[in-house]
Amino acid sequence: MKLSEKNRDFFHNVFDVVRLIPEGRVTSYGAIAKYLGAPRSSRMVGWAMNASHKEEGIPAHRVVNRNGLLSGRHHFNPPEAMEQRLVAEGIDVKEHQVQSLKTVFWDPSEELKL
DNA sequence: GTCTTGACGTTTA
């Protein structure tokens, strides 16, 4: 497999996993990266999300950082749309941070598995 | 071609 193909695959997989996030749940960049076999490449997940603006059906608002902080809210339009949507799905968000993260967290390695 | 920046996370001091 060529290296460039693998990179494309990584991005594709990121989009795929994000699409699979259930309503009312959130996951982290690191969890996705780890699931894809690149636990140290969480930044790439974030970069993939940046590119996800072109795509449709990508609930990027359900992806937060490890602390449950809505680190990417500034990339939304308007920036408040992210937490607004999360709240609309039943997730409690305070101060740009997901509450009860442990409860709503959706780990692809555990939930999706194989 | 290089240099910087970035939706992150872990490790080390």
Added chain:
DNA sequence: CTAAACGCCAAGA
């Protein structure tokens, strides 16, 4: 406890 360094790699300047 907090702060900084490092790894990771894709785009834009």
